[in-house]
Amino acid sequence: xxxxxxxxxxxxxxxxxxxxxxxxxxxxxxxxxxxxxxxxxxxxxxxxxxxxxxxxxxxxxxxxxxxxxxxxxxxxxxxxxxxxxxxxxxxxxxxxxxxxxxxxxxxxxxxxxxxxxxxxxxxxxxxxxxxxxxxxxxxxxxxxxxxxxxxxxxxxxxxxxxxxxxxxxxxxxxxxxxxxxxxxxxxxxxxxxxxxxxxxxxxxxxxxxxxxxxxxxxxxxxxxxxxxxxxxxxxxxxxxxxxxxxxxxxxxxxxxxxxxxxxxxxxxxxxxxxxxxxxxxx
Amino acid sequence: xxxxxxxxxxxxxxxxxxxxxxxxxxxxxxxxxxxxxxxxxxxxxxxxxxxxxxxxxxxxxxxxxxxxxxxxxxxxxxxxxxxxxxxxxxxxxxxxxxxxxxxxxxxxxxxxxxxxxxxxxxxxxxxxxxxxxxxxxxxxxxxxxxxxxxxxxxxxxxxxxxxxxxxxxxxxxxxxxxxxxxxxxxxxxxxxxxxxxxxxxxxxxxxxxxxxxxxxxxxxxxxxxxxxxxxxxxxxxxxxxxxxxxxxxxxxxxxxxxxxxxxxxxxxxxxxxxxxxxxxxxxxxxxxxxxxxxxxxxxxxxxxxxxxxxxxxx
Numbered sequence: 001x002x003x004x005x006x007x008x009x010x011x012x013x014x015x016x017x018x019x020x021x022x023x024x025x026x027x028x029x030x031x032x033x034x035x036x037x038x039x040x041x042x043x044x045x046x047x048x049x050x051x052x053x054x055x056x057x058x059x060x061x062x063x064x065x066x067x068x069x070x071x072x073x074x075x076x077x078x079x080x081x082x083x084x085x086x087x088x089x090x091x092x093x094x095x096x097x098x099x100x101x102x103x104x105x106x107x108x109x110x111x112x113x114x115x116x117x118x119x120x121x122x123x124x125x126x127x128x129x130x131x132x133x134x135x136x137x138x139x140x141x142x143x144x145x146x147x148x149x150x151x152x153x154x155x156x157x158x159x160x161x162x163x164x165x166x167x168x169x170x171x172x173x174x175x176x177x178x179x180x181x182x183x184x185x186x187x188x189x190x191x192x193x194x195x196x197x198x199x200x201x202x203x204x205x206x207x208x209x210x211x212x213x214x215x216x217x218x219x220x221x222x223x224x225x226x227x228x229x230x231x232x233x234x235x236x237x238x239x240x241x242x243x244x245x246x247x248x249x250x251x252x253x254x255x256x257x258x259x260x261x262x263x264x265x266x267x268x269x270x271x272x273x274x275x276x277x278x279x280x281x282x
Numbered sequence: 283x284x285x286x287x288x289x290x291x292x293x294x295x296x297x298x299x300x301x302x303x304x305x306x307x308x309x310x311x312x313x314x315x316x317x318x319x320x321x322x323x324x325x326x327x328x329x330x331x332x333x334x335x336x337x338x339x340x341x342x343x344x345x346x347x348x349x350x351x352x353x354x355x356x357x358x359x360x361x362x363x364x365x366x367x368x369x370x371x372x373x374x375x376x377x378x379x380x381x382x383x384x385x386x387x388x389x390x391x392x393x394x395x396x397x398x399x400x401x402x403x404x405x406x407x408x409x410x411x412x413x414x415x416x417x418x419x420x421x422x423x424x425x426x427x428x429x430x431x432x433x434x435x436x437x438x439x440x441x442x443x444x445x446x447x448x449x450x451x452x453x454x455x456x457x458x459x460x461x462x463x464x465x466x467x468x469x470x471x472x473x474x475x476x477x478x479x480x481x482x483x484x485x486x487x488x489x490x491x492x493x494x495x496x497x498x499x500x501x502x503x504x505x506x507x508x509x510x511x512x513x514x515x516x517x518x519x520x521x522x523x524x525x526x527x528x529x530x531x532x533x534x535x536x537x538x539x540x541x542x543x544x545x546x547x548x549x550x551x552x553x554x555x556x557x558x559x560x561x562x563x564x565x566x567x568x569x570x571x572x573x574x575x576x577x578x579x580x581x582x583x584x585x586x587x588x589x590x591x592x593x594x595x596x
Contacts, residue, residue, distance in 0.1 A: 007382075008379055008382035008383045009383070011379075011382070012368070012371075012379050015375075016368065016370045016371070019370055020370070091366035092362070092364055092365050092366035093365070093366040093367065093368065095327075095330070095332050095360075095362050095365070096360070096362065096365055096380075096424075096427070097383070098331075098332060099330050099331065099332065099355055099358065099360045100355065100380060100383035100384055101352070101355055101356055101383060101384045101385055101431070102383050103352075272331070272332075272351075273331075273332065273333055273334045274334060275331060275334045275347060275348040275349075275351050276334055276348055277335075277338075277339045277346070277348035277349065278335075278336065278337050278338075279288075279337065279338075280288035280290060280301060280337040280338050281337065
């Protein structure tokens with residue numbers, strides 16, 4: 001386990017990423033923008049609301065920042081992970097790396113963790129900004145922890161898909177476009193499908209039938225599930241339609257857990273050629 | 283040390299390597315010669331476990347590349363024909379990274395890296411960014427990288443390609459040192475005189491097939507490549523030319539320098555036949571001043587082989 005987290009590929013990736021000043025400029029810019037949005041939100045509310053900032057408004061600000069942060073994760077993760085292997089291939093450094101004693105799993109997992117480390121740093125560096133909401137109340141520390149947990153899980157889901165695309169697709173640009181397409185489908189695409197399916201629910205309800213599909217698709221949608229952490233009522237309606245009491249988190253973590261494991265297993269398998277001996281035909 | 287058995291690589295209907303059988307013993311420097319697209323790099327990539335053969339197998343240090351690729355990777359040092367480097371690393375960090383990738387401890391790396399930098403004449407560049415090194419220096423650094431885990435076998439695909447003459451000489455000297463260290467080396471190059479100088483044996487590959495293998499002189503003998511002879515006469519050029527043209531084992535007689543009296547011809551006989559020819563010329567009263575055999579180099583041998591292969595193909 002120690003070798004997995006302290007291995008040379010991970011060490012190299014982190015060292016090279018943080019050697020460039022661009023990484024630090026990126027973090028500073030992001031925090032400045034997020035800070036300006038938070039302070040701007042407070043300023044606007046204060047000016048429209050006669051100089052008061054209520055806990056409900058603090059809650060709205062928290063939701064705004066959280067959804068912004070989730071969008072950042074969805075937008076940046078494909079860019080960070082969609083080229084981890086293909087860019088090595090394009091720079092012609094991959095063959096040399098593959099002839100070292102590093103196992104395929106070590107290379108793939110190190111690449112994933114090192115790419116996500118930067119995004120995790122950005123997200124966790126924003127934690128002090130979140131603390132502003134505690135000044136005004138309306139949000140529990142558990143909600144903040146849950147949102148950070150979900151950011152990390154979302155990064156792992158999209159990151160694993162990105163690493164797989166980067167391993168099986170030779171060109172970085174195509175691997176990135178593929179990862180972005182899948183990430184947008186899992187977020188926006190599934191949300192649209194959920195909405196479309198919900199629009200048919202009236203017919204089923206009139207006939208007294210249970211209608212499970214909006215619940216299933218909503219449970220697999222990252223933004224809906226993220227939102228449900230703060231607004232539980234959103235899933236209650238879907239549960240009512242489905243007609244059973246079943247935690248949507250089981251579907252969410254079950255499906256995406258399988259996506260993470262499946263994508264990484266396939267990437268590990270595809271990184272090196274499958275060496276096989278076949279007899280020369282006589 | 284290195285053995286390939288019926289090694290074949292096909293891409294659809296195209297055969298890159300066909301039924302290749304090589305046997306390279308420990309400590310041998312084996313040169314692979316062939317035109318572009320002959321199958322040299324494909325063979326090297328299969329040996330480096332970067333590609334699976336379609337048929338057959340290969341063994342390095344007794345490990346089957348198809349069954350124990352991880353063990354094979356521990357005993358080989360591979361240098362591809364085209365490679366990239368991590369530009370943001372310093373030369374020493376670059377070697378540390380690969381050393382760690384082979385499981386070397388920090389203490390082991392700190393002991394071996396200065397020695398390797400010394401071997402490849404890059405001691406003064408240990409703190410330079412790889413990005414700032416010249417092509418020749420990058421090639422040498424890549425060679426040092428291939429040696430970091432002290433492999434028994436080196437697979438070097440065109441290690442001197444794209445280098446200027448001075449950098450080529452430096453690379454050749456390093457390879458000679460590696461040979462002296464007892465490494466088993468399989469190397470390809472387009473610079474045939476260099477290969478001839480370094481290699482114990484060579485193999486000529488054409489269209490994925492091994493068309494000749496052995497020492498340079500063995501190949502010459504095996505293929506019955508004719509010698510080139512220059513005879514110097516003090517006069518009577520026409521009679522001398524007629525005399526040599528009349529001999530069975532002599533071919534392509536031509537006058538090289540009319541004034542001095544130099545006649546060049548090919549001779550496909552053995553050494554004793556050559557002695558008999560000289561004796562016959564003396565007895566025939568040809569005014570001989572000199573009789574010189576031109577040594578054929580690897581380039582000539584390669585061209586002869588290619589000519590024969592083309593003729594057979596037609």
